[in-house]
Amino acid sequence: MTFSARAFARSFPLGWPASRLRSPEERIGLAVFALALLFAMTHSLWAHEFKAGDIEIVHPWSRATPEGAKVAAGYLVLKNHGGSPDRLVSATGEVAGVTQIHEMGVDANGVMSMKQLADGLEIPAGGEVALKPGSFHIMFMDLRKPAREGQSFKGTLTFEKAGTVEVEYSVDAMGGEHADHGG
Structure with a gap:
């Protein structure tokens, strides 16, 4: 099985995540989730x-x-x-x-x-x-x-x-x- 960047790009067209999230609440929710995930992953780097x-x-x-x-x-x-x-x-x-x-x-x-x-x-x-x-x-x-x-x-x-x-x-x-x- 070979990986093709072109095939991958066709599978996920530009704007894919935003086009799936129609309301501002969905977009804000995704942003909050992403920030929480980032914090959880990097907290150990801050821990002292x-x-x-x-x-x-x-x-x-x-x-x-x-x-x-x-x-x-x-x-x-x-x-x-x-x-x-x-x-x-x-x-x-x-x-x-x-x-x-x-x-x-x-x-x-x-x-x-x-x-x-x-x-x-x-x-x-x-x-x-x-x-x-x-x-x-x-x-x-x-x-x-x-x-x-x-x-x-x-x-x-x-x-x-x-x-x-x-x-x-x-x-x-x-x-x-x-x-x-x-x-």
């Missing part, structure tokens, strides 16, 4: 999630750093789908010599401070914890190379129960608000 046991790690990201910067921060959402709490106990980042889990806060006098969470960060059973600017975050110190917008870098997260999982941090623009990537 990792899993370790009952812990889901949603969109690890960082901001671009200026040349010569010595620190950067990492952000993500930790979701615990299990029936018991777990704890993020350590992290690494290939861009840093030292990586720690930190919390930023403001005291009663309005003074902002940052401290290392030496015992890690608890993720409650059935709950989630957002590591975000001005709150909990991963601190990358003694940077070996700058974080560049549009690139990514690898790291690990280690949990008390779920173990260690490799993650990849996407690098967003240096300033401004982070776009929500599903976290």
Whole structure:
């Protein structure tokens, strides 16, 4: 059996799909269906999630750093789908010599401070914890190379129960608000 482009074209004349759809509602319905199908097929390309046991790690990201910067921060959402709490106990980042889990806060006098969470960060059973600017975050110190917008870098997260999982941090623009990537 041979394939003929001319025979194929005769089978489906120009305008075939539109000629079958007579009403605007049918055409809109087809367009919505096509967009939904496209979204379903490409969603995994956008997904930036990792899993370790009952812990889901949603969109690890960082901001671009200026040349010569010595620190950067990492952000993500930790979701615990299990029936018991777990704890993020350590992290690494290939861009840093030292990586720690930190919390930023403001005291009663309005003074902002940052401290290392030496015992890690608890993720409650059935709950989630957002590591975000001005709150909990991963601190990358003694940077070996700058974080560049549009690139990514690898790291690990280690949990008390779920173990260690490799993650990849996407690098967003240096300033401004982070776009929500599903976290």
